[in-house]
Amino acid sequence: MKDYEKYDAVALAELVRTGEVTPAELVDAAIDRAESINPKINAIVTPTYDMAREYAERPPQGPLRGVPFLVKDLNHVAGVPTSMGSRLFQDYVPDHDGHVVMRFKNAGLNIIGKTNTPEVGLAATTESVALGACRNPWSTDHTPGGSSGGAAASVASGIVPVAHATDGGGSIRIPASCCGLVGLKPSRGRTPLGPDVGEGWGGMSTGNVVSRTVRDSAALLDTIQGPMPGDPYGGPSDSDSFLTRLNDHPGTLRIAIDCRAFTGHDTHPECLDAVQKVASALAQMGHLIDEQALPLDHEEWGVAVGSVIFANVAHTVLARCTTLGIEPSLDYLERNTLRSVEIGQQLSATNYVKAIQRMHQLSREMATFMENWDVILSPTLVCPPVKIGWLDPNDDPDVYGARFGGYWGFTNLYNATGQPAISLPLHRTTDGLPVGVQFAARYGEEVTLLQLGAQLESELPWPLIAQLE
Known part of the structure; x- marks a missing residue:
């Protein structure tokens, strides 16, 4: 298929629906691109190409029928190893799909493999001993972020238009920032984590995707939202599609800005510039902007x-x-x-x-703060993408901890409170590295973030595909 990598998931699904391409042609295009690019970035660690070609012969009649897809190697696909990025799990092969994987399959997505992740999803980069370093397609000397680094690298390089990701402390938004993608962490309970666990990291972890376009994040959330029977959190309920509401105007939003990293480190000038540029654009769009100090210990x-x-x-x-x-x-x-x-x-x-x-108390404190604000704006990370090896999880723990605080310092608040938050690729450094800007909304108000994202995507469009050397 010509120019496969230039289409997002919604566009590819439409081509299948109208008969312009077949699911088999799509999977062949994705595999061809993966075989060409993956050796340079190490994003896919377990290919399932034969399984994908077989699936393409009879995909379900879902809204994303035949679209190539990847699953993060922390989640279960029946009969496919789940390494968790660790030597400890290298021989583990589940006999069942995770609930979210079941929903991806029911939507018609075709899984062509599993993506690189740090050991047990713990790091904010993706360079484990077990799987090796994953590289950022925009600059292969730099990290794609973590823990969904393989997912982000595969989408930014055009192997797939969208890929599964999870987020317990920033692991959707961090790689989205590093790789120039859209990364939406849903509200607590919005998407299922079972059947093996009821909650991840005390309710902080949730799953969704990274994508190149805002509409793909909306479309994918439509396919996986809602609890499964027995889930510990009922989650917010939205009967209307996120995708169909995407281009509705969100109204005049009250947006609070706080660029102080929770770790106490100074925020990098490029990240501050990103927020100021976006704040100016938002003001010109009619939104109300003000600097605020979040009421946090x-x-x-x-x-x-x-x-x-x-x-x-x-x-x-x-x-x-x-x-x-x-x-x-x-x-x-x-x-x-x-x-x-x-x-x-x-x-x-x-x-x-x-x-x-304490986390529950924090949720109530932030809910009170959000009575006066619709959205909080901040950088996604304390600094632009770092070089591979700079944040090595096998380094001296004290060195690692000090460096970690100078890299990661804005995302985990919203894991603790359960609020939705999105990273948008709205800035580039002077060296051309992506820098994300983060928006957080009230619990259950993902639609506000998606509509605001669609506005900014139109006003401040971003590059979609990294061109590897």
Whole structure:
């Protein structure tokens, strides 16, 4: 198929619907592009090309019938290994699909493989010992972000128009920022995580996609939203399609700006420039803009979020170690993961309950703040994409921790509160690296973010495909 990479998922589905191309032609185009590009970026770690070609012969009559797709290697596809980016899970092959994968398949998406992710999804870059470094298509010396780095690299390079991603502390929005993509983290409970877990990281984790266009993020959310029976969170309910409402005007929005990183590090000038440029455009569009200080005790809720993450990582790793009859060690784990397990083991049940209660209190504090504001605007990251190896999860833990705070510092608040947040690719550095800008809305108001994203996509269009050397 000519110019396959220039189409988004909605456009490809329309070509299939009208008979201009077949699902078999689409999957062949995607596989050809993957075989050409993936050796340069290491985005796809488990190809499923034979399975995809077979699926293309009889795809379901869903709204995205025949569109090539990739699943992050933290989630289950029946009969396909789930490595979790770790040597500890390298031989694990699930016998069932995750609920969100079932919905992707029912929509007609054709899974051509699984994408690179850091060990147990813990890092904000994608360079594990088990799977190797994934590279940013815009500059292969730089990280694509994490933990959905393989997903973002595959979409930015045009292998697929959209790919599955998850977000427990920023893992949809961070790679979207690094790779020049749209990355929407839905509200807590909007999309299912079962059947293997009811919640991820104490309710902080959720799933969706990264995409090149806003309408693809809207269309994909339509296909997967809503709880499954027995899910612990009912989630917000939207009977109307996000895609059909996408081009409705969101009205005059009250937008608060806060560019102070939660980690206390100085925000990079390029990221500040990105926010100021976007704020000016928003004001010209008629929205009301003002700088505000979010009412947060950063240290207190940071400790709470860390406790929840460490405890959940410890549980995941120790359960696998018990199955294998081994102890957690550097023979199977990276240094940052092992340290997280050790911290998690030291936490008491009362520590965990205290952390969850603090997160719930934070949600109420932010809900009160949002009574006066429709949207919060900030950078997505503290700095532009860093070079591969600069944030190495096998580095000295103290060095890693210090560098981490200078890179990541805006995203995890909205995981803790459950609010929806989106990163949009609205800026480029002087070296041409993507820089994302983040918007957060009230719980359940993804439509506001998508409509605002569509406005900005029209006013400040972004490059869609990275041209690898």
